Amino acid sequence: MQPPMRLTVNGRAAEVSPEPGERLLTTVTERLHLTGTKFGCGHGECGACSVLVDGRLTYACLALTEACDGAAVTTVEGLATGETLAPLQRAFIAHDAAQCGYCTPGQLIAATRLLERNANPTENEIKVGMSGNLCRCGTYPKIITAIQAVARGEFAAPAR
Amino acid sequence: MPRKKASPAPRKGFIKTIVEVEGRTETRVVEIPAFEPTPWGPDTALETVGTRAVRVDAGEKVTGQAKYTADIARPGMLHAIILRSWVARGTLVSVDVDAARKIRGVIDVIGPGDAPAKTRLFPRKVTYAGQPIAAVCAESLHAVTAGIRALRAKIETAPFAATFEAATAPDAPLVRSKGNVAEGSPVVNARGNLARGLARADVVIEREYRTPVQLHSAIEPHGAVAEWQGDQLVVWESTQGIFRTREQLAEGLELPQSRVRVIKQYMGGGFGAKNGAGPHTFVAAIFARRTGRPVRCVNSRKAEQSDSGNRPATTQRVTIGAKRNGTLTAISLSADIPLGVGGWEGGPGQLYHELYACPNVRTEETFAYVNASAMQAFRAPGYAEGAFALEGAINALAAKLGMDPLALRRRNYAKTDPRKKRPWSGNALLECYEQAAARFGWDTRDSRRGPAASRAQVRRGFGMAAQIWPTGGGPPAYAHVRINADASIDLLTGTQDLGTGARTILSQVVADAMGARLSDVHTVIGDTGSLPYTGNSWGSMTTPSVAPAARMAAEDARRMLLDAAAPMLGVPLGKLETRNSTVCVRGTDRSMTFAEVTKELGDVMIIGRGTRGPNPLDVSVATFGAQFAEVEVDTRTGVVRVVRIVAAHDAGRILNPTLAESQLEGGIIQGLGYGMFEERVLDPATGLQLNPDLHDYRIPTIADTPVIDAFCVGQADAAANHTGARGLAEPPIIPTAPAIAAAVADAIGAELHEIPLTPWRVLAAAGEV
Structure with a gap:
């Protein structure tokens, strides 16, 4: 031990x-x-x-x-602060970026890091930054949409 | 005074009906429901159904709170790992367990002779690489890994046959004692007269196509946690079928079904590979019985990629005859399908009989057993394979006729089901063609053909393909709806949500059928211990099978609620309606909320019961679609980039467009993987898999994702079932690979006859190598 x-x-x-x-x-x-x-x-x-x-x-x-x-x-x-979900979590919910949900925690962590390094990534930068996280259900288009929405500040204010 | 008019008896009697599962037709005896709700037709106004309601379990998924099988930890739980054969064929001579047992933390080892006979685990005869031969359980993952490494097994090797050609050669090694060609093969299906059809043709083309073994590759491997609670075995399993898993466990372990409880709340993908109890399930259950402790057994990635099911390879020889104007006169298929050591005959042939109105069709499929892991259903089994070849040949025919491939398909549109010779319950394939072509810009594609400036070696190409898939669903499926004392509503049904959104759409259906707010409805699924039966979530069956049962249960509960509310409001039943979880007196402002009604009822619980009624026998129920692909091909390197996919599908009423589009995108991306990268590779010298992982077996990443414009057309299909919804999960994978292959062929001016479209195959087709 x-x-x-x-x-x-x-x-x-x-x-x-x-x-x-x-x-x-x-x-x-x-x-x-x-x-x-x-x-x-x-x-x-x-x-x-x-x-x-x-x-x-x-x-x-x-x-x-x-x-x-x-x-x-x-x-x-x-990722959440108490009961308040992080913007990426709320965007993943709103844009249906989780199907079975198994890869979702890893996707969220990778997206969190991506946006820390680059608050306003292009679609191609999102693809590069997220390409180490596989999803077999095929949520990729929704993940791109969700990350773009957060980058635009759409989920900055916590939803009630 | 209590009202006389109670809910009717639950059934009227029993009847035979026909259900199509994964392309196979089965006759079943089912009960006739006491009442059949009025069909929700195209004009029925619905509040919640059809909206983009957010997935009800999304919050649990994004916070990590959703518990998958491997997340289940029980007090005192042990960990188990299966040792697998490293040879393709031979005899297991011995398993020396002494060294393994001495490892600190190892609790138990099982091997040949230790498992109940009916589990068929650990046979001495080894017939494929990856076959389970023994298992260890230990206190920790660390100890069980050490234990498995310390096992010493001896296998006497024997010659093997891992390909169709090898298994069907004279004097081939026997994969199965009864012979390597599956009983009943070749499977021949025919209509009309093929020779006459070919004789009438102005143009005949002949092609041979090959498709690879595709691996399901769910990110969550198969897994189970087993625990004996008193005299009941409780199993948490990542499965598409809790009741089938229960049935197989009960049979294998010789237990009454009532003493086996199978639970699945969340699963990390299935795609057809998780349809019952597997070796990991039995190993967990057997160790749990032997040790008296809970046991978790989860596949390693290597086990997952090498022995958890696959889409079998095919070789398809296709002959098509047509008149000069494109009218098909004959379609012929001769196919070879190596199944692995087991599986079922989900061949490519049926699609050939269904997609086009051709009077003379003959398919001949030979299924063979080979020394490789058994196939299992994989999203649209048979049809994805068949579409690559049939649609490839149709595109080749169009080129030979000098016809637009879309015009050729329109000309041969099947107005009625050409196989069963009866009408479709609904069919908007022509609308799929039209809308997808318009959004894609099919008619103006030539204006976008030129190479991008400064990339003269890059050529652009455009292609398309169509799809059909039987999606009627069917009985049996049962649901209960109970209204709790606080008027919250539970839907109870023993189905599964694979990530498809079943929980969400069933809640939507119940909300509309009850006249309740969606937030008041809670759908409870995935537990054989407390829920009524529904079948496996396979064959795109969950929506068309379970949604009608859920709707009927909700309407039954609603009737009882109105029975209770009518005397409270002092009006006849006929004057009442429900909306927003409130009972309203029509034409007045008098109302009672559901909660006010249930408060009066105290602890009297309203329980509605619903069953899925028999299928209509006079119509064929299928989902249709068309996909268009745009690619760029680097003619110097052979690298293909899929730029864009436009997809239109008709699945009747869409219960939730967002979830439907997610299904379409998912199918398209898996179809892209099938067409572009995915191929299990076996070493011809040893029969071992060379790519049992997610690195050398490449599935699409986010970087491979093209622009996808996927949408649904068509309208509610009241002839299919009373919710108007057909299945949608499998169809979108079917036309993607052939559409991409057609686009690549268009770009390089040469046909592609084999997927995946690796750079060297593209270069070879282009005559560059």
């Missing part, structure tokens, strides 16, 4: 004792019970497990938990 290490997950301090070689995906879902982050492939191919580690877009299935000691991790559960 390793000595416990510290993470800040969605703004809250967490202490975990990962197995040697444990991936951040396992830590987040199995130890911290934040199951919004999804397993899709385990090999960095699909993006369903996308999280932010110190603000960087990261495939949690490829990140060693031990290498994240002291890091701030954001999962889909950390």
Whole structure:
């Protein structure tokens, strides 16, 4: 057993004792019970497990938990502020950008990072920025629409 | 005084009806409902149905609160992994479990002889690479992974046959003891006289087409969590069919169905691969019984891509004869379909009999078992494969005749069902052609043909294809609607929402049938323990099967509510109407909200019951569509970029246009993958899959997404069922690949006969390599 290490997950301090070689995906879902982050492939191919580690877009299935000691991790559960959904979450709902919803948490994390880096992306920049997140249902057109709507400020004010 | 007029008895009797599932026709005995609601025709004014209501479970999905199977964690839960064969054919000699059992955290190991016979798990005979041969369960994912690595299994290898040609060769290794050609093959269906039709033709074309094995590739792999609660087995399963999963578990484990409960609230895609209990389900259930603890078993991506179902490959030899004016005189197909070690005969042939009005059609399909993972239904099974070849040949015929491909299709439009020789319940295919062509700019495409400036090697091309798919749905499907004491309304029905939006559209239907606000309706699905039966969510059947049952249950509940409200309002029943969750006295301003009525009723619960009635036997029910594609082809590299797809489909009444468009876009993007990238590759020397992942097996990314203009035409189809809605989920995948292939052919001036359209295939067709 390793000595416990510290993470800040969605703004809250967490202490975990990962197995040697444990991936951040396992830590987040199995130890911290934040199951919004999804397993899709385990090999960095699909993006369903996308999280932010110190603000960087990261495939949690490829990140060693031990290498994240002291890091701030954001999962889909950390996107809303209390009961108020983030603009991207509201845009995904309004534009039907989630079908089965399984890849959606990863898509939202990737889109959050994209808009942090580039508040007003072109369609092509959205396609490049989101191309590491697969969706088999085919929500891509709606994801583009939703991100564009947020970039235009359409979801800036929280809906009642 | 209580009113005499109570709700009628739930049924009138039983009758035989015909239901079409995934292109197969089945006769079923079903009950005749006590009353059939008045059909919602094209002119029926509806409040909620037909609106772009937001998906009712979207909030849970965007916050990560929606619980999928792998998210279910039970106290004391163990993790299980299946060990799979690494050879294509042979005999499992031994599985040495000692080292695995010594790993810290490993609790149990099972292999040949440990599973109940009826589960057919872990046979000694290995018939494909990827076949389950043993399984380990342990306290953690870490330990179970170590345990699986420590298993030592010995397989004596034997010669294998992984292709149709190898399996049907003389002295081929036996995939199945009864022989490699499936019983009943070749399957021959014919109408008219093919030879006479060909003799009458002015023009005859012959082509051979090949389609690849396509993998479902749901982002959520198959998975199950099993737990014994007392003497009941509870299974959370990512499935398109909770009742079928229950039936298969009960059969495999020799349990009464009442002692098996299957739950599925959310699933991460199915597309036809998740239609029942799989090896992972049985492994979880068996370990749960042996250890007395809950067990989770989720496929690895490799297992998912190599042994969870696939669309089988086809070779299709097509001959078409036509008069000089384009009138088809003969269509002939001879097809070879390697199924894998199992599966069913969902071949490409049926489409050939349905899409065009041709008097002489003959199809001959030979299905063979090969040493590869078994096929399963994949979105429009058979029809997607068939459309690539038939529509390719129709486009080739148009070129040979010097006719516009759209004009050729219009000329051969089937006014009635040419296979069953009866009218369509509704058919707006001509409208699909017209509207999609107009939005695409089909008639003016030549003005956009020139290469983009500075990219002289890039050529632009345009193509189109059409689609038909039987989508009538049918019985049995049951629904209950109960009105709670606070007047909130529950729809209870044992169906599934795969991500299609079933929860949402069923709530919309109930809201309209009740005269209730959508926000007052809560749809409860996905639990065999408490909900009435409906069938699998396959064959685009959920909407046309379950929506009528939900509507009837809601109308039944509404009648009872009015029965209760009439004496409270002191007027006869006939004067009452409902809207906005309020009972109103017609022509007055007197009313009671539903909540005021239920408050008077106290804990008396109104429960309405609905069943899906028999199908009409005098009409054929199908969904139609046409798609137009625009591509750019780099003639130097062979790289194709799909620029734009315009799609028009007719599925009768559209219950929610936003959700319908999402289905269309999803089908088109999967069809684009089928046409452009997707192909399972088996190593001919070993029979092993070379691309069991999402990297080398490439599905479309957002960057591959063209501009998609997809929409629905047509109107409510009251002859199909009383909601007027037909199925829509599968149809859009059917014409995409052939439309893209036609556009590429148009760009390079040479036909494409095999998908996916990899750069080297495009270059080879263009004569560049």
